Amino acid sequence: MGILSDDSVREALRSVPFPGFSRDIVSLGVVRQISIDGSSVSIELVVQNREDVVLRALEDRVKAVVSALSEVGAVNVKFVGPAPARLPSAGKPAPAEVKPAAPLAHRIIGVASGKGGVGKSTVAVNLAVSLAQQGRRVGFLDADVHGPSAPLMFGLEGRRPERADADGRPVPLEAFGVRVMSMGFFTERGNAVIWRGPIVGNFIKQLLGEVAWGELDDLVIDFPPGTGDAQLTISQTLQLSGVVVVTTPNELALIDAVKAIAMFQKVGVPILGIVENMSYFVCGHCQQTTEIFGSGGGSREALAHDVPLLGRVPIDPAVVAESDRGVPVVIERPQSPAGLAFAQIARAVIERTAARAETNLGLGAFLDRFGR
Numbered sequence: 001m002g003i004l005s006d007d008s009v010r011e012a013l014r015s016v017p018f019p020g021f022s023r024d025i026v027s028l029g030v031v032r033q034i035s036i037d038g039s040s041v042s043i044e045l046v047v048q049n050r051e052d053v054v055l056r057a058l059e060d061r062v063k064a065v066v067s068a069l070s071e072v073g074a075v076n077v078k079f080v081g082p083a084p085a086r087l088p089s090a091g092k093p094a095p096a097e098v099k100p101a102a103p104l105a106h107r108i109i110g111v112a113s114g115k116g117g118v119g120k121s122t123v124a125v126n127l128a129v130s131l132a133q134q135g136r137r138v139g140f141l142d143a144d145v146h147g148p149s150a151p152l153m154f155g156l157e158g159r160r161p162e163r164a165d166a167d168g169r170p171v172p173l174e175a176f177g178v179r180v181m182s183m184g185f186f187t188e189r190g191n192a193v194i195w196r197g198p199i200v201g202n203f204i205k206q207l208l209g210e211v212a213w214g215e216l217d218d219l220v221i222d223f224p225p226g227t228g229d230a231q232l233t234i235s236q237t238l239q240l241s242g243v244v245v246v247t248t249p250n251e252l253a254l255i256d257a258v259k260a261i262a263m264f265q266k267v268g269v270p271i272l273g274i275v276e277n278m279s280y281f282v283c284g285h286c287q288q289t290t291e292i293f294g295s296g297g298g299s300r301e302a303l304a305h306d307v308p309l310l311g312r313v314p315i316d317p318a319v320v321a322e323s324d325r326g327v328p329v330v331i332e333r334p335q336s337p338a339g340l341a342f343a344q345i346a347r348a349v350i351e352r353t354a355a356r357a358e359t360n361l362g363l364g365a366f367l368d369r370f371g372r
């Protein structure tokens, strides 16, 4: 066994998985600081989750692993909340004591799903455009790095961000009043990119921090489907206002949606609600409504999990063609049942996050509770 050092402690912590996940706390960036004073070791951990049971489990594992190192006496574990993501300040770096840079966005809203193909990106794009239609300054981060669809859906395909700010940071492209950043701007269409988890995490951090977003009221993040590393990295890096979980009402999709909800709850990210997409069909001729997958799947699950149903969007074949042409339905046909449903979902998200925006400022209380 080597000499006690920050590195030996960090190495030992690589064997501690985040409770409920297979990835270790070091690679997830949870370990912020290690300090050694004689034989006592202090470790600072950054966590979103405020549940005692998770924090205690983490503390016990960390203490057990570090205590087992030779020369270690006391082990002190301190929990801190993540700092809200901040824009690097423009121009010359300011001295540390000067006012901190502006937060990345007032609200950061993730759009997630348990499985692919349920309309997650369609919901994310229409949500962002609806928010912009209400006069808000909106950013859209396409974090679905394996299958980026934002360039197509925003009508920006084949384009690249060409302008940069004074610091050389790329300026997002803009469509329908939304500032858009996507991996798809930097790859050829159809070239599937296979990224490993940590690279995905780094890439997303870069897209968040090293892009000239400007001042934003809302940032909508289109997550990859499922419950992988990207979701966990973003949840740990950013203080999300919450996530919207998109599902279709069929049983298989619902099972995966429930898994996604459980994952976000486990890492302490608020669930803003469920969107049930492709819920029902409205006949274009007789306006009759048909529940294709059986009625009320989304509401059933929302109730079962005590999360609100933000809205139900009908299946509408024109949505596919509009997406492919790069014109969201809330622009092309705002008065259609699908257009109205998306606008209503945006209003529900604002309502749900208005309360959250206040509680976000409550990070101080969390830090006070667990010590700085």
Ligand code: ADP
Binding pocket: 113, 115, 116, 117, 118, 119, 120, 121, 122, 123, 149, 225, 277, 278, 313, 314, 315, 316, 317, 318, 319, 320, 321, 323, 324, 338
């Ligand atoms: P995901 O992001 O979950 O993989 P997408 O948003 O890419 O899903 O949608 C998958 C496909 O379903 C796309 O072709 C999209 O146009 C279509 N789609 C999404 N929502 C609807 C809807 N309400 N009605 C009809 N087609 C839809």
